[in-house]
Amino acid sequence: MENLDWSNLSFNARHTKAVVKSVYRDGRWSAPEVSDDFNLHLDIFAGVFHYSNSCFEGLKAFRGADGKVRIFRPDENAKRMASSGAYLDMAYPSEEMFIDMCVTCVKENIDYLPPYGFGASLYIRPVLIGCNPQLGVQSSKEVIFMVMCSPVGLYSTSKGLTPTTAIISRNYDRAAPNGTGRFKLSANYATSLHPYNLAHRLGYGELLYLDSATKTKIDEFGSSNFMAIKGDRYVTPLSNSVLPSITNKSLQQIATDFGLTVEKRPIPVEELAEFDEVNACGTAVVITPIHTIEDRPGLESDVVTASYHFGSPDKCGPVSQKLYERIRGIQNGTEEDPYGWCLVL
Ligand SMILES: Cc1ncc(COP(=O)(O)O)c(C=O)c1O
Numbered sequence: 001m002e003n004l005d006w007s008n009l010s011f012n013a014r015h016t017k018a019v020v021k022s023v024y025r026d027g028r029w030s031a032p033e034v035s036d037d038f039n040l041h042l043d044i045f046a047g048v049f050h051y052s053n054s055c056f057e058g059l060k061a062f063r064g065a066d067g068k069v070r071i072f073r074p075d076e077n078a079k080r081m082a083s084s085g086a087y088l089d090m091a092y093p094s095e096e097m098f099i100d101m102c103v104t105c106v107k108e109n110i111d112y113l114p115p116y117g118f119g120a121s122l123y124i125r126p127v128l129i130g131c132n133p134q135l136g137v138q139s140s141k142e143v144i145f146m147v148m149c150s151p152v153g154l155y156s157t158s159k160g161l162t163p164t165t166a167i168i169s170r171n172y173d174r175a176a177p178n179g180t181g182r183f184k185l186s187a188n189y190a191t192s193l194h195p196y197n198l199a200h201r202l203g204y205g206e207l208l209y210l211d212s213a214t215k216t217k218i219d220e221f222g223s224s225n226f227m228a229i230k231g232d233r234y235v236t237p238l239s240n241s242v243l244p245s246i247t248n249k250s251l252q253q254i255a256t257d258f259g260l261t262v263e264k265r266p267i268p269v270e271e272l273a274e275f276d277e278v279n280a281c282g283t284a285v286v287i288t289p290i291h292t293i294e295d296r297p298g299l300e301s302d303v304v305t306a307s308y309h310f311g312s313p314d315k316c317g318p319v320s321q322k323l324y325e326r327i328r329g330i331q332n333g334t335e336e337d338p339y340g341w342c343l344v345l
Contacts, residue, residue, distance in 0.1 A: 001017070001111055001112075004112070004114075004151060006114045006115060006118040006120050006151075007118050007120075007153075008153065009114065009118075009120050009151050009152050009153035010152070010153055011123070011152050011153070011284060012150065012152075013150055014112075014150045014151060015038050016109040016112045016148075016149055016150065016151075017036060017108055017109050017111065017112070018034050018035060018036055018105070018108040018109060019034075019035055019036075019037075019038060019105070019146055019147065019148045020032050020033070020034055020035075020101045020104050020105045020108070020146065020147045020148075021033050021035060021144060021145070021146040021147075022093070022097070022101065022144070022145050022146075023131075023142065023143070023144050023145075024091040024142060024143040024144075024145070025142050029091070029093070029097065029145070032097075032100070032101050032104060034104065034108055038148075040144070040146075042131055043131065043132070043133040044133075045133030045134055045135060046129070046130065046131045046132065046133060046134075046140075047130035047131070047132070047134050047138070047139075047140040048129040048130050048131060048140075050134075051130075051137055051138075052185070052186050052187040052190065053088055053090060053129065053130030053139065053140045054088075054127070054128065054129045054130065054185070054186035054187070055081060055084035055085060055087075055088060055127075055128050055183065055184050055185045055186060056081075056125060056126060056127040056128065056184060056186060057077040057080060057081050057124075057125070057126040057127075057184060058077075058123065058124070058125055058283050058284065059071065059072060059073070059074055059077045059102070059123075059124050059126075059246075059283060060072055060121040060122065060123055060124065060152075060283055060331070061106045061113060061121060061122040061124060061149075061345075062116075062121045062122075062331045062332055062333075063113050063114060063115050063116045063121075064116060064331075064332050064333030064334070065116050065117075065332055065333055065334045066333050067116075068333055068344050068345070069106060069110075069113060069344070069345040070331060070332075070333060070342035070343065070344050070345070071102060071103070071106065071124070071342065071343040071345070072246075072283075072330075072331050072341060072342055073246050073250065073341050073342075074098070074099045074102050074103075074343055075095055075099065075343075076246045076249070077098070077102075077126070077246065078093070078094075078095040078098035078099060079095065080184060080244065080246070081093070081098060081126060081128060081184070082095070083182075083183060084128070084183040084184045084185055085128055087180065087183045087185070088128075088130070088139060088140075088185065089139035090128065090130055090139055090140050090143050091143045092128055092143075092145070093128075093145050097145075098126065098145075099343065101126070101145070101147045102124050102126065102147055103343070103345060104147075105124060105147040105148065105149050106122060106124065106149065106345065107345070109122065109149050112149065112150075112151045113151070114151050116332065118153075119153065119154035120151060120152060120153050120154060121151070121152060121154070121331075122149050122150070122151055122152075123149060123150050123151070123152040123283075123284070124147060124148075124149045125147070125148050125149065125150070126145070126146070126147045127144075127145070127146050127147075127148070128143060128144070128145050129143065129144050129146075130142070130143055131143060131144050152284070154285070154286075161287055161288070161289050161316040161320075161321070161324060162288075162289075162314075163288075163289035163290060163291040163311070163312070163313055163314065163315065163316065164204075164205030164206060164288055164289070164290060164291070165203070165204045165205050165206070165290065165291065165292045165293070165294070166199075166204055166205065166206035166207065166208045166221065166280075166290050166292070166293045166294075167199050167202060167204040167206075167207060167208065167293070167294050167295070167296065167299065168208045168210065168269065168293060168294070168295045168296070169195055169199070169207050169208060169209050169210065169299065170210070170215065170295070170296065170297055170298055170299075171297070171298035171299060171300075172194070172195035172198075172209075172299065173191075173209065173210075173212035174188065174191065174192050174209040174212075174219065174220075174222065174241070175188060175191075175209075175212060175219075175241035176212060176241070177211070177212055177213040177240075177241065178240070179241060181219070181239075181240070181241030181242060181243065182240060182241060182242060182243060182244060183243075184243060189223075192207075192222050192223075195207055195222075195299055196222050198299040198300070199222075199299060202299065204294070205288070205290075206221045206222065206224075206280050206288065206290060207221060207222045208220075208221055208226065208293060209221070209222070210269065211239055211241065211266075212241065216268060216269060217237065217239070217266045217267055217268055217269065218237050218267040218268075218269060218271075218272075219237060219239050219241055219242050220237065220239075220242045220243065220245075221280040223282060223284070224245070224247075224280035224281055224282035224284075224285070224288065225237075225242065225243070225245040225247070225248040225280070225281050225282060226267075226278070226279075226280065226281075227248055227251065227278075227279050227281050228267075228275040228276075228277060228278045228279070228310075229260075229275065229276050229277035229278075229317060229319045229320060230274055230275050230276060231276070232259070232260055232261060233260060233261045233262075233263050234251070234252060234255035234260045234261070234262045234263065235263045235265070235267060235271075235275070236248055236252065236262070236263070236264055236267075237264070237265075237266065237267050238264045238265050238266055239266070245281060245282055246283065247281045247282050247283055247286060247327070248281050248282075250327055250341065251281060251287075251323050251327060252264070253339065254323050254326045254327060255323060257326075258319075258322065258323070258326075260319070269295075272293055272308040273308055275308075275310055276310065276311065276317060276319075277289070277310055277311055277316075277317030277318075277319055277320045278290040278293065278308075278310045279316075279317075279320050286324055286327060286328065287316065287320055287323070287324045289310075289311070289315075289316040289317060289320060290310060291309065291310055291311060291312065291313040292307060292308065292309050292310075292313070293307075293308045293310075294306065294307050294308075295307075295308075330342065
């Protein structure tokens with residue numbers, strides 16, 4: 001194994017020791033196979049290539065201060081994959097199979113699990129793809145479920161969480177009003193690549209989508225949920241096209257425990273002017289503080305029509321910082337885990 005610099009890991013695909021795979025064929029899953037082969041040999045007519053018969057998950061394993069390994073809420077990811085797989089009308093793993101294969105993947109790749117103290121973790125990526133040959137637009141009868149992983153950094157610097165900027169997406173939608181935004185389908189991410197690249201070229205760190213039916217309410221960022229602090233309230237959008245984020249769900253519980261009132265409701269864009277702290281939240285980074293959100297008529301436009309500011313451009317807001325520290329403490333085993341979120345190996 002190569003020598004890894006645990007303090008300098010980025011969010012990149014890295015081949016570890018092993019991947020775990022199972023195939024669904026003739027009505028049953030094969031026994032999970034541990035393999036060092038990171039390539040698949042697939043029929044070129046497989047549905048995944050043509051119609052994006054595919055969904056995935058993302059979760060993390062952490063090495064705790066006590067030396068134990070913790071996987072954060074894998075049961076929630078299993079349930080979300082079940083809902084994505086059911087939407088695609090494909091076979092999907094049971095919760096037990098999903099968790100077992102994640103555990104096997106972590107154990108097989110244990111040398112790649114970053115030690116405690118670097119803020120790094122082992123990112124686990126379960127993927128479900130349709131693989132039987134087909135020409136018509138159909139759900140897949142044969143499916144591969146595979147779990148791979150990669151050591152990743154936490155994006156935070158020694159100074160703490162680094163705030164970034166965002167732009168509102170006025171002329172590109174992530175999900176249709178009654179579409180697939182609440183599922184973790186691969187197709188959702190293909191549609192978001194172009195606007196995301198435009199936002200990056202303009203120098204913004206994040207892209208904020210609105211509800212595509214009326215363009216008046218906040219939905220979510222490209223690959224993370226939106227949450228804001230307004231006085232003693234934790235505000236996050238209620239929308240049918242937002243991915244139900246496990247990080248957001250956990251932060252809502254922690255916020256409630258801290259005595260904040262959680263408001264899950266439609267959020268009008270203009271309310272941005274009233275927020276004290278705004279964050280993107282998700283597994284990869286937990287919390288990305290947003291210090292500025294700008295609005296333009298379109299991502300190709302030079303005109304900034306509104307600019308909203310939250311807190312300091314170089315520091316996470318105090319309430320968000322507290323929420324962040326609690327969730328990271330639970331993941332690292334330095335704080336009590338009252339809800340049994342972590343699967344301790
Ligand atoms: C579109 C989108 N929203 C939100 C999230 C955050 O979800 P979670 O906290 O479960 O990682 C993700 C990442 O998985 C995402 O891709």
